[in-house]
Amino acid sequence: MSYYLSTVAVYFGVDLMAAWALNMQFGWAGVPNFAFIIFQAAGAYAAAAVTLGPDTGANSFQHYILGAHLAFPLPLLVGAAAGGVVSAAVGILTLRGLRRDYQAAVFLLVAVIASDIASADVNLFNGSNGIAGVPQPLSSLALSLGPSVYQWVYAAFVAVICLAVLLLVRRLGHSEWQRALRASRDDEPAARALGLNPALMRMQVFVLGGVIAGLSGALLVAFIAAWSPGAWQYAETFAILTGIILGGVSNDWGVLIGTFLVQILFVEVPSFLPQIGYPGLIDALVWVVIGFLWLVVLFVRPSGIWPERRYRVLARSRRPASSGEP
Amino acid sequence: MSTTVLLHSIGFGITTAAVIAIGAMGFTLQLGVTNVLNISYGNVMTIGAFASLIVERQHLGLLATIIAAPLAGAVLTIVLARTLFATYARRHGGPFDLLMVTLAVSLIIQYGLDALAHLQVFQFTFPSGSTLHIGPFVFTVLSLALVGFAALVFAALMAALRLTRMGKALRALSVDPKLARACGIPMRRIINLTWVLSGALAGLAGLVYVTNSLTVSAGSGLDFVVLVIAAALLGGAGSPAGAVLAALVVGIASEIVAALGGSYYSDAAALAILALVLVLRPAARSSAAGSRDEVTV
Numbered sequence: 001m002s003y004y005l006s007t008v009a010v011y012f013g014v015d016l017m018a019a020w021a022l023n024m025q026f027g028w029a030g031v032p033n034f035a036f037i038i039f040q041a042a043g044a045y046a047a048a049a050v051t052l053g054p055d056t057g058a059n060s061f062q063h064y065i066l067g068a069h070l071a072f073p074l075p076l077l078v079g080a081a082a083g084g085v086v087s088a089a090v091g092i093l094t095l096r097g098l099r100r101d102y103q104a105a106v107f108l109l110v111a112v113i114a115s116d117i118a119s120a121d122v123n124l125f126n127g128s129n130g131i132a133g134v135p136q137p138l139s140s141l142a143l144s145l146g147p148s149v150y151q152w153v154y155a156a157f158v159a160v161i162c163l164a165v166l167l168l169v170r171r172l173g174h175s176e177w178q179r180a181l182r183a184s185r186d187d188e189p190a191a192r193a194l195g196l197n198p199a200l201m202r203m204q205v206f207v208l209g210g211v212i213a214g215l216s217g218a219l220l221v222a223f224i225a226a227w228s229p230g231a232w233q234y235a236e237t238f239a240i241l242t243g244i245i246l247g248g249v250s251n252d253w254g255v256l257i258g259t260f261l262v263q264i265l266f267v268e269v270p271s272f273l274p275q276i277g278y279p280g281l282i283d284a285l286v287w288v289v290i291g292f293l294w295l296v297v298l299f300v301r302p303s304g305i306w307p308e309r310r311y312r313v314l315a316r317s318r319r320p321a322s323s324g325e326p
Numbered sequence: 327m328s329t330t331v332l333l334h335s336i337g338f339g340i341t342t343a344a345v346i347a348i349g350a351m352g353f354t355l356q357l358g359v360t361n362v363l364n365i366s367y368g369n370v371m372t373i374g375a376f377a378s379l380i381v382e383r384q385h386l387g388l389l390a391t392i393i394a395a396p397l398a399g400a401v402l403t404i405v406l407a408r409t410l411f412a413t414y415a416r417r418h419g420g421p422f423d424l425l426m427v428t429l430a431v432s433l434i435i436q437y438g439l440d441a442l443a444h445l446q447v448f449q450f451t452f453p454s455g456s457t458l459h460i461g462p463f464v465f466t467v468l469s470l471a472l473v474g475f476a477a478l479v480f481a482a483l484m485a486a487l488r489l490t491r492m493g494k495a496l497r498a499l500s501v502d503p504k505l506a507r508a509c510g511i512p513m514r515r516i517i518n519l520t521w522v523l524s525g526a527l528a529g530l531a532g533l534v535y536v537t538n539s540l541t542v543s544a545g546s547g548l549d550f551v552v553l554v555i556a557a558a559l560l561g562g563a564g565s566p567a568g569a570v571l572a573a574l575v576v577g578i579a580s581e582i583v584a585a586l587g588g589s590y591y592s593d594a595a596a597l598a599i600l601a602l603v604l605v606l607r608p609a610a611r612s613s614a615a616g617s618r619d620e621v622t623v
Contacts, residue, residue, distance in 0.1 A: 102559060113594050117591060117594055278445075284445070
């Protein structure tokens with residue numbers, strides 16, 4: 001049970017980080033990043049490859065690029081950087097003045113094609129089998145503590161990073177930059193008229209989100225020790241997005257609640273429900289439930305359980321203007 | 327790459343283009359008239375393919391097999407549009423909200439089908455006929471029939487849009503719904519016609535796709551809708567001619583990339599072309615429907 005709880009804790013931390021990052025892009029900036037999961041995957045692959053070492057010798061059963069042996073915290077940084085670099089590349093193509101729904105479709109195409117390529121090209125990251133046998137960080141610690149305690153140590157480590165991400169998100173959430181971002185989301189021509197640069201800010205938030213996504217992937221792959229295209233199908237983005245929509249778009253605490261609920265639905269329910277039908281049936285049905293959940297939330301409460309805060313900055317700043325400038 | 331290989335891949339590309347074009351024509355029509363970017367279009371294609379599979383298993387004959395797909399697609403699309411999409415359009419309205427709804431529908435159909443089909447992949451047999459050599463190209467009878475069929479669908483659609491009153495009304499609606507309504511165009515009837523027609527084309531596209539791939543699974547539509555959406559966006563919303571042209575470009579490019587040795591990158595070729603167009607030709611971004619910000623469901 002303790003083993004199970006610590007595993008769930010790690011998943012929750014990683015998902016939460018990812019949800020906050022996606023919320024920055026989707027909530028604050030209005031960028032419908034339906035390819036979010038590929039940035040997490042980029043981080044995971046990069047971190048795994050630089051932990052594993054070259055794909056020769058003990059690793060000759062699999063093929064991948066970027067093979068290197070880096071000491072523990074470095075793969076996390078490499079993962080974060082990979083997420084950022086891939087985001088920048090995708091962002092250059094997609095963040096142009098496209099209509100929001102077209103943009104969403106292009107992101108979806110990117111996600112589907114990226115996972116197709118990663119599955120098919122065995123020289124990139126070992127194709128659909130994925131890479132396996134990624135050594136756990138500080139494995140000497142794992143030996144001395146025993147697997148159960150080690151899991152809790154890792155969960156605590158994830159929690160610390162998650163807290164750091166939260167502090168960053170909160171800090172940014174009260175910044176002028178975030179207000180400008182939301183202003184350009186709601187009315188881009190007006191924001192431009194105020195001298196803001198919406199395109200640049202969107203790119204910034206997109207890359208920042210990608211960095212956090214890459215970091216979350218790196219943390220996850222160090223924990224589960226393997227990574228394959230099955231883990232990041234295009235639909236996985238919608239699992240994260242469900243948490244955001246359910247909890248409240250653009251509200252950090254709402255996202256936390258929503259992610260927690262989705263976690264229960266995805267992880268707890270399938271593992272505690274008695275096995276019905278054939279293997280995989282429950283997983284498929286969970287997705288059907290997610291689909292209906294979207295429809296219900298979009299119909300009943302489109303702003304989520306805990307809606308975005310209405311800022312009064314505008315109302316206050318309007319007063320001096322109306323009280324008669326010369 | 328030798329010229330023969332190039333010509334062969336162009337030949338394959340034309341077949342692929344025919345398959346893409348049928349789907350892209352329906353998609354672009356739907357997007358142009360209703361302004362809903364319907365992600366579940368790919369799932370409607372899958373349903374069409376499954377409908378044909380079921381009929382084929384019952385041995386009801388080739389004609390019934392061919393009719394089942396567009397019928398299923400049309401019925402499913404009009405039901406979805408009149409119940410779900412219309413409800414949400416009345417409530418929140420924006421194209422992006424509707425996209426989210428179609429996405430939810432897509433998840434439900436995709437995984438619902440997966441659950442019903444026990445995650446299986448089904449074999450689909452369709453007579454492909456003998457191999458023909460026409461000039462430098464190699465075709466099977468089936469692939470020639472597909473190309474001919476796509477050309478026929480295109481000609482019929484263009485004729486209907488250009489020559490009939492309904493077609494003119496439909497085009498008017500896709501350019502300016504408010505003006506069209508003011509001119510007394512029967513909106514409801516035209517919109518329903520669009521849903522039925524585009525749904526039928528989606529179902530047909532699903533069938534055509536599996537006659538090529540010979541397998542059906544819950545994910546069939548997804549792999550393929552990527553190319554369809556890419557072609558439709560490339561050609562510009564609401565323009566069947568643009569969709570066909572874009573389908574040719576996408577189809578031939580993806581087969582050439584496949585022939586060059588990167589068969590896994592053939593889909594990516596479509597995306598690369600789309601990206602290139604988005605970057606180099608900003609005008610392509612503001613298509614016929616580009617300036618509209620309301621949906622007409």
